[in-house]
Amino acid sequence: MATRFTKMHGIGNDFVIVDWREDAGRVPNAARIRALADRHTGIGFDQLISIEPSRDASCAFYYGLWNADGSPAAQCGNGVRCVAAWLYRDGVIERNEPVRLESPSGPVTVRVLDDHNVTVDMGEPDFDPARVPLDHAPHATYTLHAGGEEVSFGAVSMGNPHGVVFVDDLADPRIDHLGPLLTAHPIFPQGANIGFVQRVATDRLKLRVHERGSGWTQACGTGACAAAAVSQALGLAAPVVAVELPGGTLTIEWHGPGHTLWMTGPAAFVFEGEV
Numbered sequence: 001m002a003t004r005f006t007k008m009h010g011i012g013n014d015f016v017i018v019d020w021r022e023d024a025g026r027v028p029n030a031a032r033i034r035a036l037a038d039r040h041t042g043i044g045f046d047q048l049i050s051i052e053p054s055r056d057a058s059c060a061f062y063y064g065l066w067n068a069d070g071s072p073a074a075q076c077g078n079g080v081r082c083v084a085a086w087l088y089r090d091g092v093i094e095r096n097e098p099v100r101l102e103s104p105s106g107p108v109t110v111r112v113l114d115d116h117n118v119t120v121d122m123g124e125p126d127f128d129p130a131r132v133p134l135d136h137a138p139h140a141t142y143t144l145h146a147g148g149e150e151v152s153f154g155a156v157s158m159g160n161p162h163g164v165v166f167v168d169d170l171a172d173p174r175i176d177h178l179g180p181l182l183t184a185h186p187i188f189p190q191g192a193n194i195g196f197v198q199r200v201a202t203d204r205l206k207l208r209v210h211e212r213g214s215g216w217t218q219a220c221g222t223g224a225c226a227a228a229a230v231s232q233a234l235g236l237a238a239p240v241v242a243v244e245l246p247g248g249t250l251t252i253e254w255h256g257p258g259h260t261l262w263m264t265g266p267a268a269f270v271f272e273g274e275v
């Protein structure tokens, strides 16, 4: 059976979006996702995203998420901006109107702005290690051993698990090696997205993220939120931070505990297809 899809990206983190509003609760087969995600023999994407009717009456739609390796994901910052842009183009949401959408990790609120950027209330960063999940008692920072190195990191859930490592220089070649090792480190019982952060100024961070289930990506929206949240919690960053990723820049705004965190950035259409 043919499936129509839209190829989109959020600063280079790319997606295939399928409209399952008439076909809710479908769970794609992991082998099929891997085949479609293949950049040589498939369509190629970091995440597959479904748009479905919401299970939560307070939300307009539900979006499902799967990584390129076929594993399910619970949140995707760049993806939710693309979902909002897709729904706006479909005519079912208005510009400048806040809309609640249901993700696998709970509701978020999106707003398509006049300049076509999308701003998202991503909820409050959760530093409780049990919620990340992280196999450790609560601390401001943690230490693990990987690849013969002692690595210090912060951990936070943005609806999905993140480890945040501060580095002096993002060009350090050890990062290439450490990313996959940390993503799969047993201290993260469900794996984690690992962000390497270089502080340029209190309001400017450079970031590379090795994503669970998708490897190195051009950008990770929840990774940008995690980098800003951990930096701010440690007193290393201002409430409004520009986070520069290989594919582009996101603006993250967080005013500390008790407040939700906002992410703002673009969402782009690439092509429509049928597979």
Ligand SMILES: N[C@@H](CCC[C@H](N)C(=O)O)C(=O)O
Pocket: 013, 046, 047, 067, 072, 073, 074, 075, 076, 077, 078, 079, 160, 161, 193, 211, 212, 213, 214, 217, 219, 220, 221, 222, 223
């Ligand atoms: N690219 C995403 C995150 C996608 C999910 C992640 N790989 C996971 O398994 O948690 C983003 O923009 O946030």
